[in-house]
Amino acid sequence: MELPVFWSxxxxxxxxxxxxxxxxxxxxxxxxPRARDDAGRPTRFYTVHxxxxxxxxxxxxxxxxVGVLALVS
Numbered sequence: 001m002e003l004p005v006f007w008s009x010x011x012x013x014x015x016x017x018x019x020x021x022x023x024x025x026x027x028x029x030x031x032x033p034r035a036r037d038d039a040g041r042p043t044r045f046y047t048v049h050x051x052x053x054x055x056x057x058x059x060x061x062x063x064x065x066v067g068v069l070a071l072v073s
Contacts, residue, residue: 002070002073003070005071007070008067008068008070008071009067009071010067011063011064011066011067011070012064012067012068012071014060014063014067015060015061015063015064015067016064017060018056018057018059018060018063019057019060019061019064022053022056022057022060023053023057025049025053026049026050026053029045029046029049029050029053030046032045034046035049
């Protein structure tokens with residue numbers, strides 16, 4: 001894969017940033033009173049944020065892999 005070193009590093013930094021930020025956000029979401037109803041079941045607030053965090057972390061991993069592959073090739 002041909003990509004300038006600068007852009008490879010940008011991808012890796014973006015991946016690391018997302019892998020640091022989103023888990024912290026998820027911890028706050030799980031502690032939020034809107035995350036569970038009175039019976040303790042997950043609410044739509046919880047579900048929407050779970051999908052958001054899951055997709056963001058998956059994309060961060062993919063971006064990081066592309067950045068590393070571009071850097072080492």
